Amino acid sequence: xxxxxxxxxxFLCYTIANRLNDYVLNCIFIITIMIYLKNxxxxxxxxxxxxxxxxxxxxxxxxxxxxxxxxxxxxxxDDIISSAxxxxxxxxxxxxxxxxxxxxxxxxxxxNADEYFNTLCEISKQYASVLTIKKGIETGLEPVHAMKLxxxxxxxxxxxxxxxxxxxxGYDPYYPAYFEGKTDEQAFTEYFESIITNLEHCNDFDxxxxxxxxxxYCPNKNKNYSYEKFHGILDTILAKLIDMGKGIEIxxxxxxxxxxxxxxxxxxxxxxxxxxxxxxxxxxxxxxxxDIGYRFSDAENILKACGFRYYTKFENRKPVFIKI
Ligand SMILES: [Zn+2]
Ligand SMILES: [Zn+2]
Numbered sequence: 320x321x322x323x324x325x326x327x328x329x330f331l332c333y334t335i336a337n338r339l340n341d342y343v344l345n346c347i348f349i350i351t352i353m354i355y356l357k358n359x360x361x362x363x364x365x366x367x368x369x370x371x372x373x374x375x376x377x378x379x380x381x382x383x384x385x386x387x388x389x390x391x392x393x394x395x396x397d398d399i400i401s402s403a404x405x406x407x408x409x410x411x412x413x414x415x416x417x418x419x420x421x422x423x424x425x426x427x428x429x430x431n432a433d434e435y436f437n438t439l440c441e442i443s444k445q446y447a448s449v450l451t452i453k454k455g456i457e458t459g460l461e462p463v464h465a466m467k468l469x470x471x472x473x474x475x476x477x478x479x480x481x482x483x484x485x486x487x488x489g490y491d492p493y494y495p496a497y498f499e500g501k502t503d504e505q506a507f508t509e510y511f512e513s514i515i516t517n518l519e520h521c522n523d524f525d526x527x528x529x530x531x532x533x534x535x536y537c538p539n540k541n542k543n544y545s546y547e548k549f550h551g552i553l554d555t556i557l558a559k560l561i562d563m564g565k566g567i568e569i570x571x572x573x574x575x576x577x578x579x580x581x582x583x584x585x586x587x588x589x590x591x592x593x594x595x596x597x598x599x600x601x602x603x604x605x606x607x608x609x610d611i612g613y614r615f616s617d618a619e620n621i622l623k624a625c626g627f628r629y630y631t632k633f634e635n636r637k638p639v640f641i642k643i
Contacts, residue, residue, distance in 0.1 A: 364597040366640060371629070374642035378615040379409040380632045383457070383481060383528070383570055383602020388415040388435050390426035391606060396442050398608035400450055406612040410451040410632060412479050413439055414602070418459030419467055421486055423494065428459070428485075436475045453633065455479040457528060459486055462520035472523040479600075479633035481568065482524025484532065487513045492533045503543040507533055511552045518559050525633060526566035526600050529573075529582035530556065541578050546586030557591045566598025566631060566638070567591050569618045575610065581618060589625040598631050598638050619643065 385392040386399060392415075403411050415435060418428035436454065443452040454475075458468050460482045472480055487510055490497040498506050510533035530553075534541050546553060560567065573582040588599070599622070603613040622630060622643055629640035 366629070369637075370634075370639040372639060372641045377407065378601045378612075378619050378630065379407075379641065380411065380601065380630075381408055381603050381605070381612055381615075382412045382453075382455070382479065382600035382632065383414050383568060383604045384411050384611065385415055385457075385604070385606045386413055388413075388430060388438070389606065390416060390428045394605070394607050399605070399611060400442075400446050400452070402608040402611040404449050408450070408612055410453065411611070412453035412455040412600075412602075412633070413442075414455040414457040414479070414481050416457055416459070416485075417468075417471065418485055419461070419464040421459065421491070423491065430456070432471060432475065436477075453478040455481065455633075457481040457483055458524060459483055460517040460521045460524065461486055462516060465520045465523075468521060469523050476635065478635060479526075480524045480636070481526055481528040481602075482517070482521060482565075483528030484510065484514050484517060487533075492536045494536075495538070497533075497536075498538060503537055503539055504548070506537060507531075507544060507549060508552065511549060511556060514556050515552070515559065518556070518563065522563065524565065525636060525638075526568050526598065526631075527556075527560055528568060529570040529604065530567060530587060531583045532570075534584075535573055535576040535578060535582060540576075541580065541584070544584075546584060546590065550590075553587060554590065554594070557587070557594050557596065561591070561594055561596045564598075566600060567596065568600045568602050569621060570602050570604050571614045571618055572604035572610070574614045574617070581614075581621070585621045585625065588621055592626045597627075597629070597640075599627060600631050600633070 381403060384399060386394045386396060415430060416428045417430050421428045439454040443454065446452055454477050456477055458480060485491050492510065534544050569588060570582045573580050601615060601618045603610050605611045605613065627643060629642055631638045631640055633639065
């Protein structure tokens with residue numbers, strides 16, 4: 320669909336060209352339309368260019384799942400898979416953590432990439448008859464590690480990569496130290512600014528993870544937070560993601576963290592759609608089997624209310640759209 324801006328622009332060009340009966344202006348008008356029609360960046364995704372699948376009145380894929388390969392999870396593959404199958408899911412994507420130079424509470428957030436990837440290949444074959452298991456990863460984005468992340472992501476044929484902000488100037492908002500000496504507004508702004516910096520340096524990901532993760536761990540939770548309060552910087556992030564051809568996720572772990580909302584909040588999901596974004600995965604961010612598919616019916620309601628017709632899964636880093 321043409322945006323209001325372009326409709327007005329074309330109409331203005333057409334009016335001027337006709338009034339002046341100017342051959343050159345008429346040509347400029349026609350060329351402008353041709354350039355516009357050839358430039359898909361200015362418009363929503365052409366769904367005809369992508370693989371589409373029918374839906375089933377429920378979200379069928381969990382695209383943010385941690386296992387024992389993550390420093391902060393002990394979840395066994397068997398338990399994760401049983402849980403997904405019992406919920407009627409058709410597909411999960413394992414997305415274990417890779418954060419460079421991050422050691423906290425005796426936990427190192429670095430993967431043995433060879434062992435991890437080979438295990439995902441084995442598991443996906445072993446359980447192929449009951450559940451599709453995609454090979455993913457959740458990387459902690461930081462400009463200083465952009466080159467290492469690029470090497471890692473291009474060394475293995477992952478299906479899907481989440482890029483997340485976990486460390487901001489050396490601090491993870493998961494720990495109270497991040498919030499010390501800051502107002503909530505300062506803490507949130509610093510986090511969102513770090514996303515913009517990451518986007519200027521990192522491109523090796525498919526969706527940005529839990530965009531307002533910082534709110535989850537704020538001592539005041541989302542008492543001093545709303546999309547409206549931070550709309551300028553959030554719009555900049557969303558527009559940049561859309562321009563880069565990247566998606567976002569609805570991460571339902573926010574519901575488990577006392578927010579009564581997913582990450583990001585529904586207003587950000589709505590704004591991403593309004594700005595032309597179409598690529599959106601649904602993930603529980605489960606670190607144990609019991610949290611697989613957590614509150615996916617709420618995520619589905621949010622998607623519908625925000626105007627999405629499809630949610631997304633990935634194959635070989637390419638989006639596949641599933642009808643809601
Ligand atoms: Zn994360
Ligand atoms: Zn995660």
